[in-house]
Amino acid sequence: MNITDIKIRRTYQDNRLRALVSITVDGELAVHDIKVIEGPERLFVAMPSRRDDNGVFRDIAHPITTAARRQVEDSILAAYQEHMAAKQQEDAAVGHASGNHPDEHASAQ
Template sequence: MEITEVRVKLVEDSDDRLQAFCSITFDNSFVVRDLKIIEGNNGPFVAMPSRKRTSHCPRCRCKNHTRASYCNQCGNKLKHPSLQESTDGRSKLYADIAHPINSVSREMIQSGVLKEYKAELARSKKPGYSSRYGEGFSSGNVQPHGPHLDHVKQPLKPERINTQTENNSFGDGIFDC
């Protein structure tokens, strides 16, 4: 497996720890979006795309974010079940959507993304800089291409009915096509 493309979108207000979003393409055939480049205590690192963890309301079984105080559906006050903890003792509020399953893959992704991140930082300092993050990606709102219908005959126009009268009175001919 090879990373064939990395696209980085820098975050404008970099006072926060989040420095950039990126997408990576594997073997010119598979894209993973919404990776985050975060400034950590030991420099930038790559965080995988994630979603908030959820739990079900005991009354209506609706899904709610793990730390929600009340159910989004029925308004029932929620009790927080014991949350899973990470290795550093903090509660796990997010779950990765996609992630590498071994350290070699993680290092390959991290080094490729951070290399492109540094290159994007350098490009951003040049005049006329424009991010290419969204170029060439389909937004998903594109209508599918249908089959070519050249061989299908178009319906014929209805025959024209002559509705004119001899005296050309008011309203004559309004239904003529």
């Protein structure tokens, strides 16, 4: 199994949900609505799920083997970290280019 594409669809900062992600497997199968969640000790990946008639959440799609699960999680978390690092650099560059320096604003007040 090769994960041929990972798209960080949306990121969040307000709660434990950090991102919604889509992946493509072998260039032939897309899986959407994978969640990156902030756990008590680390980030983890939750596969897309829905609530059944009994109120129990069931995965819609998920890796079968431990190795496949590890591959999916490691790939998604690496892509998420890269995305967030690039976003942080972009935000810093925009702030620097516009003259917004947080330390200067704090001392000017």
